Amino acid sequence: AQPLYDVVVSGGGMVGSAMAAALGHDIHFHDKKIALLEAGPRKEYDHMPDSYSNRVSSISPGSATLLSSFGAWDHVCSLRLKPFRRMQVWDACSEAMIIFEKDDLDDMGYIVENDVIMSALTKQLDAVADRVEVFYRSRAVGYTWPLPSHSCDTSPWVQIQLADGRRLQTKLLIGADGHNSVVRKEAEIKNIEHQYDQSAVVATLHLSEATDNNVAWQRFLPTGPIALLPLSDTASSLVWSTSHEHASELLAMDEESFVDSINSAFWSNINHSDFIDTAGAMFRSAISLLKPSGTAVRQLPPSVAKVDPESRAMFPLGMGHATEYVQHRVALIGDAAHRVHPLAGQGVNLGFGDIACLAHHLSAAAFNGSDLGSLKHLLKFETERQRHNVSLIAATDLLKRLYSTRLAPLVLLRTWGLQATNALPPVKVRI
Amino acid sequence: TAKRPLSTSHSSVDSEEIKKFQLLAHKWWDEEGEYSALHSMNDIRVPFIRDTLLSISCNYHLGNPLSGVKILDVGCGGGLLSEPLARLGASVTGIDPLEDNIRTADRHKSFDPVLAKRIQYKSSSLEEIVEESMETFDVIVASEVVEHVADLETFIKCCSQVLKPEGSLFITTINKTQLSYALGIVVAEKIMGIVPEGTHEWEKFVPPEELEHLLESNGFSVKTVNGMLYNPLWGSWSWMESTSLNYAVHAVKSGAQGQSGPTDAPSEMDIQQRSATAGTA
Numbered sequence: 001a002q003p004l005y006d007v008v009v010s011g012g013g014m015v016g017s018a019m020a021a022a023l024g025h026d027i028h029f030h031d032k033k034i035a036l037l038e039a040g041p042r043k044e045y046d047h048m049p050d051s052y053s054n055r056v057s058s059i060s061p062g063s064a065t066l067l068s069s070f071g072a073w074d075h076v077c078s079l080r081l082k083p084f085r086r087m088q089v090w091d092a093c094s095e096a097m098i099i100f101e102k103d104d105l106d107d108m109g110y111i112v113e114n115d116v117i118m119s120a121l122t123k124q125l126d127a128v129a130d131r132v133e134v135f136y137r138s139r140a141v142g143y144t145w146p147l148p149s150h151s152c153d154t155s156p157w158v159q160i161q162l163a164d165g166r167r168l169q170t171k172l173l174i175g176a177d178g179h180n181s182v183v184r185k186e187a188e189i190k191n192i193e194h195q196y197d198q199s200a201v202v203a204t205l206h207l208s209e210a211t212d213n214n215v216a217w218q219r220f221l222p223t224g225p226i227a228l229l230p231l232s233d234t235a236s237s238l239v240w241s242t243s244h245e246h247a248s249e250l251l252a253m254d255e256e257s258f259v260d261s262i263n264s265a266f267w268s269n270i271n272h273s274d275f276i277d278t279a280g281a282m283f284r285s286a287i288s289l290l291k292p293s294g295t296a297v298r299q300l301p302p303s304v305a306k307v308d309p310e311s312r313a314m315f316p317l318g319m320g321h322a323t324e325y326v327q328h329r330v331a332l333i334g335d336a337a338h339r340v341h342p343l344a345g346q347g348v349n350l351g352f353g354d355i356a357c358l359a360h361h362l363s364a365a366a367f368n369g370s371d372l373g374s375l376k377h378l379l380k381f382e383t384e385r386q387r388h389n390v391s392l393i394a395a396t397d398l399l400k401r402l403y404s405t406r407l408a409p410l411v412l413l414r415t416w417g418l419q420a421t422n423a424l425p426p427v428k429v430r431i
Numbered sequence: 432t433a434k435r436p437l438s439t440s441h442s443s444v445d446s447e448e449i450k451k452f453q454l455l456a457h458k459w460w461d462e463e464g465e466y467s468a469l470h471s472m473n474d475i476r477v478p479f480i481r482d483t484l485l486s487i488s489c490n491y492h493l494g495n496p497l498s499g500v501k502i503l504d505v506g507c508g509g510g511l512l513s514e515p516l517a518r519l520g521a522s523v524t525g526i527d528p529l530e531d532n533i534r535t536a537d538r539h540k541s542f543d544p545v546l547a548k549r550i551q552y553k554s555s556s557l558e559e560i561v562e563e564s565m566e567t568f569d570v571i572v573a574s575e576v577v578e579h580v581a582d583l584e585t586f587i588k589c590c591s592q593v594l595k596p597e598g599s600l601f602i603t604t605i606n607k608t609q610l611s612y613a614l615g616i617v618v619a620e621k622i623m624g625i626v627p628e629g630t631h632e633w634e635k636f637v638p639p640e641e642l643e644h645l646l647e648s649n650g651f652s653v654k655t656v657n658g659m660l661y662n663p664l665w666g667s668w669s670w671m672e673s674t675s676l677n678y679a680v681h682a683v684k685s686g687a688q689g690q691s692g693p694t695d696a697p698s699e700m701d702i703q704q705r706s707a708t709a710g711t712a
Contacts, residue, residue: 004544030494031520148461156542367493368477369515374462376471 005035005133006372007362008160008170010140010183012038014057014114015334015351016176017121018067022359024128025070028366034132035168036125037160039139045119048079053113054202054311056229056237058216058345060109063352067120071127075120076112082230083107086215088299091403091418092222092265093276093411098418109345111216111229111237139163143173143186146329158329158373172373174331174358176351179320181336187327193320193339196400198224199247200317200342201240204308205262210234217301218343219266220403225343226265228301236302238262239342247314258312259304266301280415317341319397321390325382329373331358338389343403344396350389357384443589444528444556445581451629452508456531459509460539465627468661468668469511469575472603475659475668476574476679477515480601483655483681484570487599497521503568503593505557506576510536510550516572517549524568530554557589564593574603577642578635587649596686600651603659603679607636610675625663639674646682655681 006029009020020036023029059067059081067073085108090097100108125132144159157169175183184191205228207213213230224241231237240250240262250258320339325332334351361377370377402414458465481496492498498520504513507525509532517523517540527533533554540546553560571590580586590600605611612633619625643653659677660669 027493030492153538367481367496367519368474369481369518370473370477371514376462 002159002167002169004033004157005168005170006032007172007174008035008037008158008168009174009176010037010160011175011177011181011334011336012036012040012134012136013176013178013334014117014121014348015355016174017118017125018072018352019174019176019333019355019358020132020134021070021072021121021124021128022066022355023362024125024132026359026363026366028363029131032131032366035170036132036134037138037140037162038134038136040136042134042136043118043122045115045122048116048119051308051311052204052231052235052237053115054204054237054308054313055114056111056202056231057114057117057348058109058229059112059117060346060349060352061107062356063349064110066352066356067117070124072117072120072124075123076116079116079119080232081110081112081116082213082232083110084214084216084230086299087218088215088301089218089220089418091220091411091415092268093220093272093415109216111231113231135162138166140182143183145187145327148328170329170373171371172329172331172362174333175336176332176334177336179318179335179339181332183330184322184332184336187330189327189332190323191320192323193318194397195316195318196241196341197243198241198317198341199244199314201238201242201247201250201312201314203238203258203313204231204311205236205238205259205304206306206308207234207236208303208305211302213302215299215301216345217266219301221265222404225403226262227343227345228266228304229345236304238307240265241317241342244316251312251314255307255309258307262304267303276411276415283415319393321393325354325385326375326378328375331378331381333358337385338393340393340396341400343400344392346392346396350392353388354381354385357381443558443580443582443586445579448579448581449529451627452529453531455627456509456529456535459511459532459535466509466511467666468625469508471666472574472659472661472668473512473515475670476512476601476603477519479657479679479681480516480570480572481519483601484599495520500569501567502570502572503564505571505573505590506579507536507552508532510539510552512572512574513550513552514540514546517546521549521570523550525550525552526555526557526560527552528554528556557586557593561589561592566593566595568594568598570594570599570601572601574601577602577604577637578631583637583642584645584649587645587651591650591684594684596684598684600646600682600684601679602642602682603677604642605631605636605677606674607633607638608675611636614676619661619663623663625661639678639680642680646680650685651682652685653680653682655679 007023009016020034023034064073087100087108125134140160141163142161146156146158147154157171158173160168175181177183210233213233216229218225218227223243223246226240229237318339319341322332322337325337333354338350340347358381361381362372365372365377402410455465462470485491485496496519497516500521502516502521502523504523504525507513507527510525513523513525525536533552536552540550571594577583605615616631616633620628639656646653656674657679658671658674659679660671
């Protein structure tokens with residue numbers, strides 16, 4: 001008979017690897033068998049190159065807690081990361097701005113290269129190799145789903161067929177295979193999806209002068225948000241969401257023009273109109289009368305001097321949400337379940353949140369001697385996460401649409417909205 | 432309290448009861464089907480058994496909490512309780528008088544090599560295994576069973592015989608009250624169909640006082656009695672103060688020295704012989 005696993009995670013990216021590691025380090029999974037399927041080869045991360053990778057993620061404190069729960073965060077800290085204390089978000093069409101900052105001046109989040117996270121996760125997977133088997137260069141090409149539980153003549157497990165002909169069986173299949181998830185498609189779970197007319201351009205930038213660089217900057221241009229995420233005192237990572245055509249232009253132009261475009265995007269006031277500026281200023285005075293501390297001091301973003309050669313890349317953006325996260329013996333996590341616009345910096349954090357929730361329920365189920373693939377606890381995971389994710393995904397999508405226009409009424413709405421939100425502590429804290 | 436109807440045999444198996452379960456022998460593993468309430472009862476009875484045993488034990492690993500524990504599941508049905516206990520590491524023997532139930536249980540465990548190894552099922556009554564299993568088990572679970580047996584005292588005596596000294600006995604059953612008639616029979620069976628109609632006979636429900644008395648006078652010390660409540664809206668069980676409906680009992684068989692009951696006090700040679708055979712069993 002084919003080998004039977006308690007859990008198979010399909011997809012060895014950040015979310016899939018972290019899921020396998022979290023279960024592998026769980027005490028109630030001590031005697032269980034877990035497999036992680038990754039289509040690509042094993043990457044060695046012994047030495048981080050001096051230059052920064054252009055794929056970075058903004059890691060929230062909650063995600064850092066998850067990663068430290070199985071010892072991965074220590075590895076990240078010993079490699080490299082950049083904490084930031086403040087986020088300044090503002091509009092290209094007005095002076096409106098919102099600043100996020102924790103009262104106690106704690107770290108708001110961390111900018112970490114994806115390779116650094118993968119290196120930490122690989123180390124922690126190696127540490128539990130007796131429980132977690134990682135199959136590299138292994139793509140799943142077919143899944144056979146079990147019949148409902150009461151016809152017990154056929155195998156009750158999920159059958160997985162790999163490209164090289166090998167077969168596995170599992171009591172629970174976790175799909176962490178990205179926004180084009182094969183697990184989701186084969187399970188016939190409907191996905192609500194929408195391609196944005198935007199691509200994100202990423203690059204590694206060098207600043208004109210060294211600075212504390214502990215602020216994350218984001219400016220909403222009519223074509224899309226441009227963000228500067230700190231990597232070190234002298235370097236930052238660029239994430240510029242813009243139209244496909246503009247993105248291609250940005251990639252094609254010479255390095256000097258590219259740098260000029262970035263600086264102009266952050267500093268130019270070309271999109272302001274007198275009307276909006278006046279209306280915005282009026283609102284701001286009104287707020288400062290009612291709530292003197294409600295208007296913040298505007299900091300100036302750093303200016304960029306150089307871009308790392310070869311570091312420019314682009315990828316298309318879209319949103320997606322699976323109508324179901326679970327089925328009998330199947331669960332979706334990460335981008336397989338939900339895909340968001342990078343403007344909120346939440347993508348991977350939603351995935352890590354899924355892991356924390358699912359690992360919690362699976363751990364309890366294991367300690368209760370339950371069948372791990374049972375819908376009973378899988379539905380609890382789905383309810384908790386959908387409740388959390390749907391509002392965030394909808395809000396991100398709404399923000400994206402709201403900020404994609406120059407139309408005065410909408411600009412005014414978002415200007416006042418942003419200013420009001422900046423002045424209201426309860427709303428800001430929730431964000 | 433009304434006298435328990437006398438049975439002519441000293442067997443604990445009631446043939447009328449067998450017939451009722453025959454029809455449902457294939458429905459055990461449908462979590463949403465006729466046995467859904469028993470499936471969800473695992474959410475409280477497994478932690479109850481697990482945590483009680485962990486609190487008694489000195490040496491366990493949270494990854495395999497019941498490793499090394501030998502459990503007898505009396506009236507195991509399709510194996511709904513045997514399987515989670517085995518997953519937690521126990522070696523489980525499941526017995527049920529109905530062959531079809533054992534067949535279903537055997538088939539269900541066969542797909543999981545770990546369970547197949549840790550669980551042994553046998554179509555048998557409790558009395559039939561007593562002779563070959565004297566003081567064999569660390570734990571006996573009799574969940575939702577004593578309200579179906581013909582002779583409760585015989586049943587308890589047999590439990591005592593196959594249990595090691597200081598072994599644990601876990602029972603879950605239904606109280607005999609007006610409330611349990613109203614909710615347990617009328618609502619559960621006739622109105623809401625939570626339990627298939629005719630499954631239970633109110634006459635055979637066991638009040639906790641009677642159960643405790645029978646246990647205490649047959650060499651057991653009752654440690655815990657907890658009320659249980661089923662919420663039909665959510666299909667979930669919870670603990671409650673009152674034992675007027677369902678309840679769970681944990682009792683411990685007295686150690687070798689303090690054996691009480693109508694039998695003669697064993698001689699010293701008897702005690703030595705018994706512990707010698709127990710060691711080689």
